[in-house]
Amino acid sequence: MAFSRLMVVLSLIFGISAAFADVPKPWEIGFQSPATPTMEGITEMHNLLLIVIYSVGVFVTLLLAYTLWRFNEKRNATPSKVSHNTFIEIIWTLLPVLILVVIGVPSLKLLFFSDKIENADITVKAIGRQWYWTYELPDHKIEFDSRMIPSSDIKPGQLRLLEVDNPIVVPVNKAIRLLVTSDNVLHSFAVPSFGIKKDAVPGRLNETWFKVSKEGTYYGQCSELCGVKHGFMPIAVKVVSQEEFDSWVKKQSQS
Known part of the structure; x- marks a missing residue:
């Protein structure tokens, strides 16, 4: 998209490294x-x-620099005593309003x-527990149940603190309704690549949705301080083709 391409150029100019990954990487500062x-x-x-x-x-930096240069004591020995300027007051009132409109509308x-769910193809319910x-x-x-694979059992190529024994599997290009709740304390279901972060509250059912456009495994974590093992309940979502999903459903139904 236009803004994305522009930000790549800005990243090169200002030395900001753009992050293009489905998992967090060392030293990345972008999304x-x-x-x-949604994302x-x-x-x-x-x-x-x-x-x-x-x-x-x-703009503010240039304006401040000009003010320091133009209105110092040497260049402006006799300062103006004007206390009001109608034109400037209109500008500094309308300009912030215009900026807020530019930000507020999109x-x-x-x-x-992000809040509107229409014709979901599949419903997934995520229940936060202590701690999985x-x-x-x-x-x-x-x-x-989906539990984190302990660091001692991690195999080469797997991600420490992010891999789980049973990832959730969903088909690509399908609207997924996600229901989130908890059976004990507050949790939060968050997957950065999906642009979702929904609190899991005991006794309450929160709702969001996502539609993944490309296959792969996406990772997230509980984003609420839910207890001593808060940092050890990751989320893994495996996005596959419809055929693979049907095969997974059949396998799960037989087990």
Whole structure:
């Protein structure tokens, strides 16, 4: 997209390394590569805000530099005693309003888009426990636990603190309704590449959605301080073709 390409150029100019990954990498400071329309919108919104912030910062810096140069005691021995300027007061009132409109309109559109679930193909329920996740697919009558693989059991190529024994499997390019709750304390279901972060509250069912555009395994973690093993309940979502998903469902149903 246009903003994304612009931010790549800015990253080269300002020495900011862009992050293109489905998992966190050492020293990255940007977002992971977006895998859903929601995350694409969040990335675009972030890039727009950076442009606004850079523009305001450069403008204020130049204005301050000009003020220090033009109105120092040497150049301006007799200072003006003007206390009001109608034109300037109108400008500094309208300009912030215009900036807020530029930010607010796409922000509200993104908020409504991320909150609206239409014609979900599959429903997944995630239940936070101490300290692992339980997943249910009500339409397919599937339920299983997903626990982190201990560091001592990690195999070459696997990711420490992110790999799980049973990842949740969903088909690519399908709208997934995600229901999130907890059976004990507060948890939070967060997958950065999907642009989702939904609190899991005991006795309450929160809802969000995602639609992944490319196959692969995406990782997240509980993002709520839920107890002593808070950092050891990762989330792994494996996105596959419809055929692979049907095969996985059949296998799960037989087990």
